[in-house]
Amino acid sequence: MMNIKYCKCCASFIESERLEILPNTSFCAPCAQKIQPVKPNKGYLSFDHKTGGVLQVLSAEDYDKNKKYFIPNGNGRSCVKNFSRAVCA
Numbered sequence: 001m002m003n004i005k006y007c008k009c010c011a012s013f014i015e016s017e018r019l020e021i022l023p024n025t026s027f028c029a030p031c032a033q034k035i036q037p038v039k040p041n042k043g044y045l046s047f048d049h050k051t052g053g054v055l056q057v058l059s060a061e062d063y064d065k066n067k068k069y070f071i072p073n074g075n076g077r078s079c080v081k082n083f084s085r086a087v088c089a
Helices: 016-021 029-035 060-069 079-088
Strands: 042-049 052-058
Touching: 042 060, 052 060
Parallel strands: none
Antiparallel strands: 042 052
16 A cells, blocks of 8 residues: 655645655655755866866855865966965965
């Protein structure tokens, strides 16, 4: 027998796939997203060598903490040079 639950917020059926993963959930996926939004992951290209870059994927929180190292500050210098200048000066 299949377990059927109703959302506490909108009273619609909670998806069976969601109940398989989260059996104790009380909200359908759209209502859960409204209640506690999930921040998408972010990333940046890291060029360790001149022949190719690597995509570094970070959580939104880690990206926000470290973005000063990834984004040039508009003075025409690279992020690495900006970082080196600040640390080595």
